[in-house]
Amino acid sequence: MEKHLHNYSLSAVNKDTLERKTDVDIRENSHVPAMTIMLWNHFQEQPGMLHEEFKNGYYPGQSSERILDITGGLADDALAMFEVHSIDDFLHTSYDIQNKLLLFRTKIKHERVIRVSEKHFNTEWWKDEFAVLVNTSSEEIRDKLVLRLQQARDDFEKGRKFCLQLDFSQGLESWYADVCERNTPVIMHWYGRNDDRNYGEDSIENLSVFILNWSKPVKCFLSKWMILCCFPCWLFSGGCCYYIHRKSQVDDMKDKFKLPVSFRSVSHLPQQEDTPCCYFGKIYHLPLDSIRY
Known part of the structure; x- marks a missing residue:
């Protein structure tokens, strides 16, 4: 009984301390944009342009009182997952996510497919690598984040399994x-019929954070497209059992945030290393010269 009271008292003290510090940290980050980005090679050369915390250099994987470094998640997504096993774990993780700036390293690709004749298409890719700094105390994120973290905490205190994904x-x-x-x-595009279209696709790696007390969901077993298009494979690979078990046992929550971007660049540096052509298309990099802010 005494041990139980001691743990409860410790949690209460931690909660009170963290809540007092929260207002201070929010004021400190009030001048930081919701999302600040730099090309990765520019960031490595002049990290202080992304945030003053890096004015003396960037040391991979070293989080600080102001920055939560999740750049390693690009190579190992487990580094972007925060497992909580006690209420104190949850309080500290929640505090860090709300009040520290999140630093990601991400790769992004934009694809454009152009119809040039009845049977022929041209494909072009743009591919770049960025350092991304997310300020979760900004107006675009904070209110929604606080509500979702409270929902996750309620699940935790009720003994429920949960997985919260914050997608930026x-x-x-x-x-x-x-x-x-x-x-x-x-x-010059070729149009033969009214239904001819040019279309594209975007993909991005490692710009999410997971807070969980169970496991990250296996997307292929929960995807509606996978179920509809590959139903026999999904069924015989155990997808049905996994889907039923996951939905009944785990509260999967996902929030997507569409944040305004503040771009930084170093004028005297090259953009990226040259990339060879890929398949029958061409690969480009971000056209820096035409960006104006």
Whole structure:
């Protein structure tokens, strides 16, 4: 009984301490944009341009009182997952996510497919690597984040399994695709019928954080497209059992944040290393010269 009271008292003290520190940290981050990005090679050369915390250099994987470094998640997504096993774990993780700046290293690709004749298409890719700094105390994130963390805490205190994913990819995807399409030369397109279209696709790696007390979901077993298009494979590989078990036992929560992008660059540095052509298409990098802020 005494041990139980001691743990409860410790949690209460930790909660009170963290809540008092929260307002201070929010004020400290009030001048930081919701999402700040730099090309990765520019960031390595002049990390202080991304945030003053890096004015003396960037040391991979070293989090600080102001920065939560998740750049390693690009190579190992387990580094972007925060497992909580006690209420104190949850309080400290929640505090860090809400009040520290999240530093990611991410790769992004934008694809454009152009129909040039009845049977022929041209494909072009833009591919780049970025350092991304997310300020979760910004107005675009905070209210929604607080509500979701409270829901996760309620699950935890009730003994439920949960997995909360915070996805920050939409803003960067939208910004990157817009810059690539807006600043490329005009191409003569071929139109034969009304249903001819040019279309593209965006993909991005490692711009999410997971807070969980169970496991990360296996996407292929929960995807509606996988179930509809590959139903026999999904069924015989155990997808049905996994789907039923996951839905009944785990509260999977996912929030997507479409944040405005603040771009930083170093004018005297090259953009990226040259990339060879891929398949029958061409690979480009972000057209820096045409970006204006």
